[in-house]
Amino acid sequence: xxxxxxxxxxxxxxxxxxxxxxxxxxxxxxxxxxxxxxxxxxxxxxxxxxxxxxxxxxxxxxxxxxxxxxxxxxxxxxxxxxxxxxxxxxxxxxxxxxxxxxxxxxxxxxxxxxxxxxxxxxxxxxxxxxxxxxxxxxxxxxxxxxxxxxxxxxxxxxxxxxxxxxxxxxxxxxxxxxxxxxxxxxxxxxxxxxxxxxxxxxx
Ligand code: ZN
Numbered sequence: 001x002x003x004x005x006x007x008x009x010x011x012x013x014x015x016x017x018x019x020x021x022x023x024x025x026x027x028x029x030x031x032x033x034x035x036x037x038x039x040x041x042x043x044x045x046x047x048x049x050x051x052x053x054x055x056x057x058x059x060x061x062x063x064x065x066x067x068x069x070x071x072x073x074x075x076x077x078x079x080x081x082x083x084x085x086x087x088x089x090x091x092x093x094x095x096x097x098x099x100x101x102x103x104x105x106x107x108x109x110x111x112x113x114x115x116x117x118x119x120x121x122x123x124x125x126x127x128x129x130x131x132x133x134x135x136x137x138x139x140x141x142x143x144x145x146x147x148x149x150x151x152x153x154x155x156x157x158x159x160x161x162x163x164x165x166x167x168x169x170x171x172x173x174x175x176x177x178x179x180x181x182x183x184x185x186x187x188x189x190x191x192x193x194x195x196x197x198x199x200x201x202x203x
Contacts, residue, residue, distance in 0.1 A: 001048050003143055003173035010035040017187045019195035022117065025185040028177040029198050032114035032142060036072040045142050045172060046076030053081065053110070053170050056151065058138055061108045062086060066095060066125040073142050074112035088125035095124035103132035116141040116171065119148055119163040139169040146176035 007013040012034035018026050036042045053060070060083050065074025067089040078085035086101040103109065109129045111122045119139065126136045144150045148161035150171040163169055180186065187193055 001045075001172060003045070004175065006041060006045070007032075007035055007143075007175075010038070010041065014198065017193040017195050019197045020117075020179065022179070023182070024179040025182055025188065025195045026177055026179045027187060028175075030115055030143070030175060031198065032069070032073065035142070036076075036114070042072055042076045043080070046073065046080045049077055049140055049142065049170060049172055050080035052151070052172075053138065053140065056168065056170070058110070058168065059108055060110045060137060062103070062110070062134070063112050063140075064088060064097075064109050064125055064129050064134075065112050066121040069115070069121065070111075070113040070125075070141075073114045077110075077112050077140060088128050095121065095128055097125075097128045097132060103129055103134040105133040107134045108137045109134045110138040110140055111136060112139075113141040115143050115145060115175070116148055116150075116163070116169065117145040118160050119169075123162045123164075136167060138167055139163055141169075141171045143173045143175045144169070144171040146174050150174070 012031045014029040018029040020026055062084040063074050063078035065071050065087045067087050075085050088095045088097045111126050113122050122139055146155050147158045148163045148169055149157040150169045153174055155174050
């Protein structure tokens with residue numbers, strides 16, 4: 001499966017000069033919502049991810065996604081794995097599990113995002129699951145930005161990856177686009193454009 005082509009075909013891979021939530025700049029921005037607006041595509045991607053997870057032999061009771069980014073991917077993955085789905089959301093910036101979701105002691109939970117960059121939000125959701133007694137058995141995302149090491153990939157983990165190394169991380173592809181600190185950004189140096197934050201101007 002060519003995940004990059006699916007993103008391109010869905011106009012989910014934007015080219016320009018972007019300010020990422022990390023504060024870095026990039027010439028590429030991934031808008032997973034555009035891929036997932038077609039439920040058939042969401043199902044296709046989630047089914048492929050589920051097959052990879054099933055092939056590993058990992059046992060999962062529940063998928064938990066950090067909102068908003070992971071909601072659709074996580075829900076589609078839970079459906080493909082035929083397991084329960086819950087989500088964590090930010091309340092006053094703190095990731096929280098609410099809405100009456102319960103996690104039983106020792107429940108095997110996989111945390112799913114749309115894209116894993118350093119894994120910060122996924123880890124925060126995992127911490128909340130563990131605080132309720134659940135056990136984090138894996139992480140998953142449609143795509144990996146290349147900072148964390150996923151199963152079946154040669155790309156090794158970078159120091160800024162926040163995911164624990166002893167828990168498997170599954171993704172369909174590595175999307176390793178360059179990112180720059182604002183001081184080192186070649187597009188800023190060129191001076192023809194300013195980095196825009198996707199979403200802030202109606203995109
Ligand atoms: Zn820049």
